[in-house]
């Protein structure tokens with residue numbers, strides 16, 4: 032009799048747990064409990080040892096896989112179907128600063144009546160949302176109606192005093208709710224126009240996401256997006272752009288254009304490590320203004336010396352052709368656009384490129400969930416993804432979920 036998937040998954044969990052425990056013992060670390068708050072130190076058991084990191088991923092993926100086998104199918108299906116209630120509950124807690132209030136309450140937690148007194152919410156209604164999240168380990172119900180933060184909910188903490196906050200995050204929720212309306216409407220279902228998105232439908236504005244954000248009434252959304260991009264930056268290795276190209280192969284004075292460069296996330300390590308290069312970071316007016324303010328505080332010398340120039344440049348318009356450009360760098364730009372619009376962006380760059388200009392694209396590759404038999408044949412350097420051991424999904428399953436959700440949210444699908 033061949034071993035059942037369940038048996039193999041349990042075996043994977045126990046061998047991987049032994050690996051993580053051994054790594055922790057060697058490094059003097061502990062596997063954190065859920066009631067420990069999130070902190071870089073709480074995640075140290077996973078970082079700093081790639082073998083332990085992989086083993087931790089295997090445990091998570093195998094545990095979720097086991098849950099899918101042993102839970103009644105209707106329960107698993109409802110976890111997906113009812114996911115919108117979890118999103119709604121997170122939004123309620125985010126908007127009404129529950130995590131910050133619970134941080135101030137400490138590990139004993141706070142009664143939902145007292146949370147309601149602080150954030151002005153009806154305790155009965157708020158309690159429902161909190162309990163549904165506690166059921167998923169996102170908060171903890173310490174005693175009846177008394178909630179505390181967990182390692183998961185503490186990730187929502189802005190670390191500001193609760194009364195200073197004006198949190199908001201609504202457009203993604205609204206856009207997601209219109210996904211089917213957009214896909215079932217023949218005028219938008221196959222459109223590659225960036226104005227035909229569920230977001231545009233939800234906001235009642237025929238415009239791209241950027242045009243919607245650029246409207247005066249959405250100034251707070253634009254600011255929030257930029258804060259979000261800083262959050263994304265915090266999730267990524269700070270020096271990621273250094274590995275994207277052999278920057279030292281460029282001679283002093285070489286020009287690098289960071290197209291749609293945002294707040295200069297990619298430009299920062301390049302400027303720091305390669306002072307001979309000249310960087311032009313291009314974006315839309317509001318982003319350029321914010322980026323200049325940020326760099327004036329953090330890297331004033333780079334701005335004053337002209338090593339880094341932030342400039343307004345619409346990537347759908349022609350580039351200056353007089354610059355003898357060595358590299359066009361685009362990080363996390365093309366994923367926002369349909370193929371048709373990506374070709375338009377790249378065509379403008381091609382027109383300004385010389386025979387030796389290099390194009391560097393930094394994007395996240397979203398792998399299949401199954402093993403891809405052609406991956407080896409394609410042999411694209413840097414593009415192959417790590418493969419989880421069978422019977423896990425090849426991509427480590429739900430452990431990799433963030434990428435798939437970002438793929439929906441950042442693409443013109445939502």
Ligand SMILES: C[S@@+](CC[C@H](N)C(=O)[O-])C[C@H]1O[C@@H](n2cnc3c(N)ncnc32)[C@H](O)[C@@H]1O
Pocket residue numbers: 241260290291292293294295296297313314315318344345346347361362363364367
């Ligand atoms: C997802 S962000 C990536 C930012 C940056 N490359 C990074 O990785 O931090 C996409 C950027 O494209 C910019 N953008 C959108 N439409 C643009 C346009 N028409 N011209 C220039 N930049 C644009 C946005 O303002 C935003 O900063």
